[in-house]
Amino acid sequence: ALAVFQPKGLAGVRALVTAGPTFEAIDTVRGITNLSSGKMGFAIARALREAGAQVTLVAGPVGLPTPYGVTRHDVVSAEQMFAAVKERVSGADLFISVAAVADFRPAHRSDHKLKRASGGLTLELTPNPDILGYVARLPRPPLCVAFAAESEHLEEHARAKREAKGVPLLVANLVQEAIGGDENQVVLFDERGRHPLPRGSKLEVARAIVRHIAAAWPDWSR
Numbered sequence: 536a537l538a539v540f541q542p543k544g545l546a547g548v549r550a551l552v553t554a555g556p557t558f559e560a561i562d563t564v565r566g567i568t569n570l571s572s573g574k575m576g577f578a579i580a581r582a583l584r585e586a587g588a589q590v591t592l593v594a595g596p597v598g599l600p601t602p603y604g605v606t607r608h609d610v611v612s613a614e615q616m617f618a619a620v621k622e623r624v625s626g627a628d629l630f631i632s633v634a635a636v637a638d639f640r641p642a643h644r645s646d647h648k649l650k651r652a653s654g655g656l657t658l659e660l661t662p663n664p665d666i667l668g669y670v671a672r673l674p675r676p677p678l679c680v681a682f683a684a685e686s687e688h689l690e691e692h693a694r695a696k697r698e699a700k701g702v703p704l705l706v707a708n709l710v711q712e713a714i715g716g717d718e719n720q721v722v723l724f725d726e727r728g729r730h731p732l733p734r735g736s737k738l739e740v741a742r743a744i745v746r747h748i749a750a751a752w753p754d755w756s757r
């Protein structure tokens with residue numbers, strides 16, 4: 536009941552979120568993927584909904600329940616995630632790209648299970664589409680938020696990536712902190728500089744990120 540009296544900082548905002556890893560098939564039973572539980576992206580979707588947004592979540596292969604009130608679309612590969620985002624982005628005011636998209640996929644997918652007895656295997660990899668890059672460069676893009684997991688030189692890489700991606704807000708975490716666990720610690724980078732957030736559960740961190748976005752929303756969405 537208390538929630539009724541909390542300010543809904545993003546009431547009516549249409550948000551599109553990607554979460555989880557993508558899986559790129561090698562053959563019918565094998566593939567390459569990224570380490571990602573999907574928990575941070577699902578927590579972001581939940582926190583956005585709590586803040587009053589209309590949330591669509593495009594999720595890679597994860598075994599997580601759909602947050603209350605969120606519309607979910609499941610995908611497997613980066614190409615499928617790209618297609619799902621393209622279909623839904625035109626109605627979005629806010630795009631939060633939390634997914635750990637595989638940067639490469641096998642150039643050829645075998646339609647049968649490869650046999651071990653056939654000896655060594657050389658994989659040819661081809662780059663996947665940059666989903667956030669595409670969205671950020673649309674003629675009238677939604678407000679875009681990038682997530683970056685860095686293993687070292689967090690500040691330097693985060694600032695450079697925010698510029699390169701051309702996004703107003705980048706959320707950076709050290710991979711050692713974030714992957715798999717229930718807690719996270721992140722630093723936000725925006726036009727005003729760096730904003731470290733306190734360590735907490737992924738839901739607490741997600742709520743703090745959403746509060747930051749909601750506070751800046753009147754300026755950003757102009």
Ligand code: CTP
Pocket residue numbers: 613632633634635636637638663664665666667668680681682683684
């Ligand atoms: N991203 C995306 N599509 C891709 C790769 C990344 O949408 N094919 C998004 C991620 O969801 C994230 C942001 O881009 O929000 C940054 O991802 P990251 O992997 O850190 O950046 P890359 O440009 O792929 O650079 P790197 O070589 O460091 O992996």
Ligand code: CA
Pocket residue numbers: 636637638
């Ligand atoms: Ca990448």
